[in-house]
Amino acid sequence: MPDNLTPLQPQPAILETHSIAICLGGHPIVEDLSFTLRPGELVALLGPNGAGKSTLIRALAGEIDVPPDRVRFAGRAMRDWRRADIARHRAVMPQKVDLQFPMTTREVIALGRPRESAENRQRIIGELMARLDIARFADRLVPTLSGGEQQRVQLARVLAQIWERPAPHLLLLDECSSALDPAHQQLIFRELKQLAAPGVALLVAVHDLNLASQFADRLMLLQSGRVVAEGTPGEVLVPDTLRDVYGLTCRVEALPEGYPMVIPTPESESRANAPGRLRSMPTG
Amino acid sequence: MHTDSVTRLSPPVGYGGLAIALVVASILSLSSGAYPVAVGQIIDMALRGFSDDTTARFVVLDVRVPRLLLGALTGAVLAVSGALLQGLFRNPLADPGLIGVSSGAALAAVAVIVLGGSGLAGWSQFAGQWALPLAAFAGGTMTTLIAWKIAHQQGQTSVALLLLAGIAINAIAGAGTGLLTYYADDSALRSLTFWSMGSLAHARWADLWVAGPWMVATLLIAPLLARPLDAFLMGEPVAGHLGYSTNWVKRGAVLLAALGVGAAVAVTGLIGFVGLVVPHLLRQLFGAGHRLLLPACALGGSALLVLADCLARVVVAPAELPIGLVMALLGGPFFLFLLMRHRFA
Numbered sequence: 001m002p003d004n005l006t007p008l009q010p011q012p013a014i015l016e017t018h019s020i021a022i023c024l025g026g027h028p029i030v031e032d033l034s035f036t037l038r039p040g041e042l043v044a045l046l047g048p049n050g051a052g053k054s055t056l057i058r059a060l061a062g063e064i065d066v067p068p069d070r071v072r073f074a075g076r077a078m079r080d081w082r083r084a085d086i087a088r089h090r091a092v093m094p095q096k097v098d099l100q101f102p103m104t105t106r107e108v109i110a111l112g113r114p115r116e117s118a119e120n121r122q123r124i125i126g127e128l129m130a131r132l133d134i135a136r137f138a139d140r141l142v143p144t145l146s147g148g149e150q151q152r153v154q155l156a157r158v159l160a161q162i163w164e165r166p167a168p169h170l171l172l173l174d175e176c177s178s179a180l181d182p183a184h185q186q187l188i189f190r191e192l193k194q195l196a197a198p199g200v201a202l203l204v205a206v207h208d209l210n211l212a213s214q215f216a217d218r219l220m221l222l223q224s225g226r227v228v229a230e231g232t233p234g235e236v237l238v239p240d241t242l243r244d245v246y247g248l249t250c251r252v253e254a255l256p257e258g259y260p261m262v263i264p265t266p267e268s269e270s271r272a273n274a275p276g277r278l279r280s281m282p283t284g
Numbered sequence: 285m286h287t288d289s290v291t292r293l294s295p296p297v298g299y300g301g302l303a304i305a306l307v308v309a310s311i312l313s314l315s316s317g318a319y320p321v322a323v324g325q326i327i328d329m330a331l332r333g334f335s336d337d338t339t340a341r342f343v344v345l346d347v348r349v350p351r352l353l354l355g356a357l358t359g360a361v362l363a364v365s366g367a368l369l370q371g372l373f374r375n376p377l378a379d380p381g382l383i384g385v386s387s388g389a390a391l392a393a394v395a396v397i398v399l400g401g402s403g404l405a406g407w408s409q410f411a412g413q414w415a416l417p418l419a420a421f422a423g424g425t426m427t428t429l430i431a432w433k434i435a436h437q438q439g440q441t442s443v444a445l446l447l448l449a450g451i452a453i454n455a456i457a458g459a460g461t462g463l464l465t466y467y468a469d470d471s472a473l474r475s476l477t478f479w480s481m482g483s484l485a486h487a488r489w490a491d492l493w494v495a496g497p498w499m500v501a502t503l504l505i506a507p508l509l510a511r512p513l514d515a516f517l518m519g520e521p522v523a524g525h526l527g528y529s530t531n532w533v534k535r536g537a538v539l540l541a542a543l544g545v546g547a548a549v550a551v552t553g554l555i556g557f558v559g560l561v562v563p564h565l566l567r568q569l570f571g572a573g574h575r576l577l578l579p580a581c582a583l584g585g586s587a588l589l590v591l592a593d594c595l596a597r598v599v600v601a602p603a604e605l606p607i608g609l610v611m612a613l614l615g616g617p618f619f620l621f622l623l624m625r626h627r628f629a
């Protein structure tokens with residue numbers, strides 16, 4: 001009997017948002033946003049600078065208030081979760097973490113796991129350091145590491161928060177690979193992909209379209225706080241869409257590996273056209 | 285690529301060293317001064333339960349012990365509060381004075397010193413010998429409260445605003461203090477100078493009973509904030525993601541620092557540098573984690589202040605230097621030395 005035909009138990013969505021809107025400083029930043037993150041999904045959040053990716057992630061992370069009952073986490077309204085409880089299920093990597101104090105890699109990762117036996121904590125830290133290739137810096141001061149190395153340390157801290165803990169898990173990662181070299185980008189995303197198991201969903205803001213295409217199950221393309229395209233990499237990474245949203249001229253090739261690859265092309269049609277197109281586009 | 289790892293003092297060694305320093309400083313503090321009492325003599329007296337009625341007994345039990353305890357508590361509170369606020373502000377250069385507690389206390393104290401015979405005569409008569417410390421305590425905690433209120437908007441307290449509000453309030457309170465000194469006569473000016481440079485010379489048991497509980501409370505409660513403050517070093521949002529209630533952490537740290545430092549300043553005057561230098565130095569030895577750092581600051585701060593107090597009364601005996609002056613004289617160059625060593629390392 002083929003395994004893939006056994007009916008899956010319907011699992012509740014990890015995260016559901018229902019028409020959320022976020023204002024900052026009196027300006028609407030995110031408008032009328034509804035989406036669902038299902039267990040096992042790695043969703044890439046795409047969009048030009050200022051599209052509202054970080055704002056959305058911060059709202060889902062509980063930093064910015066959203067109207068009650070509009071966000072549900074594991075079937076419960078987000079606001080009904082206790083702060084300390086949700087931290088065992090939801091881990092967040094901000095776009096920027098600036099540490100100026102003399103803490104070592106080990107000490108920083110340990111922050112993700114405050115209440116744990118010392119033995120267990122060191123084992124988890126060791127495993128995460130090995131997986132993210134930072135074991136060499138175990139006892140170095142984090143502020144003296146390179147940007148990409150620091151990013152991996154922060155990611156390890158974030159993962160420590162949920163490592164080996166009971167599901168459900170939601171990982172909100174805001175540009176967690178932006179400072180990494182290509183090999184480490186691959187390494188990190190392979191690890192993230194492995195995490196996306198039953199009971200776990202990941203929402204990852206990325207700028208690298210090909211990285212998103214290679215690893216994400218679904219892409220969500222944001223522009224001016226609204227979702228303008230959503231679906232598989234093949235559905236979202238379309239030259240017309242990318243030109244409208246980013247003002248990027250490109251062609252898209254289907255790779256034999258099974259995902260599309262975006263290749264920017266020389267701007268034969270002048271880039272100055274792009275903003276004009278944007279403005280004339282209906283934003284609804 | 286360099287691979288230099290940091291090595292940290294192991295807690296038993298580190299705490300042991302600080303404890304020995306505190307014990308040595310305490311013994312020095314009990315025996316030295318204008319009326320020297322040999323260590324053996326103190327032990328003798330202690331073994332006999334301080335039953336004999338000698339000058340030495342009076343000096344040790346009624347002058348030096350309260351002075352030692354007050355100095356130790358004050359040093360511990362200043363250093364621990366410094367560490368709390370440096371963690372909260374994520375700035376290794378933060379000082380307990382930044383939230384306005386010292387400048388507010390100074391303004392109130394100077395007002396009592398200068399206007400005690402005129403404008404504030406009623407208060408001085410009413411509160412008697414407690415007029416100054418009570419006013420200083422109230423002034424210190426009130427200015428902190430004002431800074432807090434300014435920084436608290438829409439249910440959120442902005443740490444950056446709190447820092448800026450503290451700076452502005454310090455400037456205003458400093459101007460007020462400056463204005464008052466114009467009205468001061470010679471004797472007021474002298475006690476004002478003395479107060480603003482800090483002193484343990486007038487420490488009595490009564491001071492300890494009044495100010496001690498606040499300081500002890502600060503020292504006992506502060507460790508509860510250790511874990512959340514560790515998270516704060518990554519920024520307030522990260523502390524929130526890790527499940528800590530950031531509003532309570534902010535409230536707690538500011539309240540503890542204001543009450544502890546307010547009480548300390550009220551009875552000892554302004555003593556600078558401890559709150560800045562001790563956490564900074566101990567962070568290099570114990571690491572930035574607050575669970576080790578806060579107790580180390582308590583030990584180190586008290587050892588340093590007790591030692592400085594010994595110097596204050598020995599150097600120009602039988603007269604005394606203000607302890608704040610000694611701290612600045614010791615702490616300033618030492619801090620510079622630390623900076624230079626880092627610079628050229």
Ligand SMILES: Nc1ncnc2c1ncn2[C@@H]1O[C@H](COP(=O)(O)OP(=O)(O)O)[C@@H](O)[C@H]1O
Nearest residue numbers: 024025029047048049050051052053054055056
């Ligand atoms: N605190 C704030 N007040 C006002 N506007 C803000 C604030 N934070 C972000 N914005 C605006 O919101 C928009 C989206 O920002 P952000 O979510 O950071 O974009 P990105 O998609 O690049 O992560 C930007 O135009 C930014 O200027």
Ligand SMILES: [Mg+2]
Nearest residue numbers: 053054095174
């Ligand atoms: Mg962003």
